[in-house]
Amino acid sequence: MNAVSAGGPRLLLRRLHEAMAGPGSAQQRLDYITRIIAANLVAEVCSVYVARRGDVLELYSTEGLSAEAVHLTQLKFGEGLIGTIAASAEVLNLTEAASHPKFVYRPETHEEIYHSFLGVPILHGGRVIGVLAVQNRTERHYAQEEVEALQTISMVLAEMVGSGDLIDPEELSDGESVRRQPHRRQGMSLSEGIAFGTVVLHEPRIHVDKLIAEDAEQERRRLSKGISELRTTIEGMLSSPAMAFDGEHREVLEAYKMFAYDVGWSRRLEEAVDSGLTAEAAVERIQSEDRSRMDRVEDPYLRERLHDLEDLAHRLLRHLTGRAGTAAHNNLPEDAIVVARAMGPAELLDYDRKRLRGVALEEGAPTSHVAIVARALDLPLVGRVDGLLERADEGDHMVIDGDTGQVIIQPSEEVVAAYSESMKLRAAKQAEYAAHRTEKAVTRDGVEISLQMNAGLLVDLPHLEETGADGIGLFRTELQFMVSATLPRLQVQADLYSAVLDAAADRPVVFRTLDIGSDKVVPYIRRTKEENPALGWRAVRLALDRPALLRYQIRALLMAAAGRQLNFMFPMVTDVSEFLAARAMLDKEVDRFERLGRDLPARTRVGCMLEVPALAWQLKNLLPHLDFVSIGSNDLIQFLFAWDRNNPRIANRYEVLSPMVLSFMRDIIIKCDAAGVPVSLCGEMSGHPVEAMALIGLGLRTLSMAASSLGPVKMMIRRLDAGELASHLPGLMESQNRSVREELCGFAEAHGVPI
């Protein structure tokens, strides 16, 4: 029979709790508690160390060691066995203490006669505020049950130390030396930009104050209700339509579900409640046990599952405490960096943008909806940061480097200074761009370029004024569908389009009809797995096969643009017949509006995106039907080179500025010009100054790009002599090189054009 069960853990906890609330000074009560623990664990020594400011562990009470050592013996975090426990927040269970490499001997304690040692951290709100240790003369190994008993007891001490009775909370260590270690983690850039601020956990950790149960039966009932509510919530999330096809997020939820129904997990929780803890304290106990297990697991898959378990415990705590919301409506610091495992777009939009500096996620992909929204908000976002939640804590400082995809937790002053410098440079540039906001983008030789912006959500619209864009050259209508959990109804669609037209006032807006499929996943449209989704059932192909979607969208557009000009275009058209079929749907809807006597747009212009190379050889037949052409260079170049635009392994493999691409673009521009059909370009290419410069040299006069690119491109244009560049280009197009980037950069440098 082992030592702990002698009095039974419940009985022990009750006695400790009574002692805590009993008479005498805090120090007297602590000394009494120390004696009870020693007696109950049949240990010759029991010592309590409290972590004071400056990360010093001070012996506060002891049974067995020399009384003179109390308030005299001090160890730094990381020093000796006690300091090692504090620094790692882990248990140390040793048969022979002196053989541990970190052992240090303090003569005033007279501890040389003790061999075995068991110490556990005293944790409060996720912070180490002390260490509890027992020692024995014999070389014994403490059993797992004894370790667990000591951990439970340490929670009682946490309550006492944390209450401020024993020590002024201001005097307690804030774990500086442990947390101040700067820590850099590599993730993936999902939205560019740099941010520095204070960590806010999207799902706040709950601090459990009441640890000891007054009514064990009631705690058992609360736990079982909490678990069953948790199961219902997870089932509900799994069956929501938004979850139907969201692969990654669904997998996580499936894992949650598995654990939520795991009998082993609920049994361990019940046992912790049986030992006398409140339901919340039981969850915290099991969670800290799992956390220490997690640190020892190397296998990435298992670690991931233990992570899931940790998340699940957080969720259960939130059910038990009734605090279910995210941090969005809490008191946010002025410089919040939101940290989460995963996040939906609507959850991100819930935060006050004025206080939000950046976001870091453990999950996420470039095409995830949260990334799309972050880019629209111009908010730096780094995703796929492994182990982020293990490292980052509420209130930590953090740098988000959305350019290189790194996060730095508790950065050093030098690192902050370096980033502040680059943030200042960026801000200065932005101010310079803003100062030129109202000026036209005219080249030195008088060629006027229309600079427009790409948009897709309401949050994009303020950028129109901020950048001084001439209009919206590409409104990606699918984004509204992608960030919505259910299919947006006709009126909801029309309201968005109408708001866009209102915001643009007399500036033109080009709406692109739904471009879904491939990487643009819409949760409520059931899809079958495709071998090559980018070449598959997407965009106008899907719209023609499922005409109701396109028909409703056209209706919404006609409603929103009543009495105003409507410009719209179809994506991914591959041959003329597809364009004509889509166009026929528009004509049918216009006829219907006329029949019903409804107001129509004052003028409707219909264009086509040029994204499939095959269409470039059909321009002769296509152009007579068109009001304008918009080159979608992202897809066009992807298909031209057979070059997956979303595959990071081949991201830099081919060159956009190759003689082939330039000649290809030139031919398209010449054909459109000859037919008198306006042509523009709305892919990423127009947002990079060197590429934009080349396009202007080839004869393009309208470019549409991300709002943040407008400033740099305009600065380039205002220093460019378009005529001189145009005469320089034919020579470059004859080049045998695979890239003419260097030559173009050389031209810019020689002519003082900022790129």
Ligand code: PEP
């Ligand atoms: C393009 O392909 O260039 C384009 C603008 O469309 P998207 O990036 O939305 O596919």
Ligand code: MG
């Ligand atoms: Mg495209």
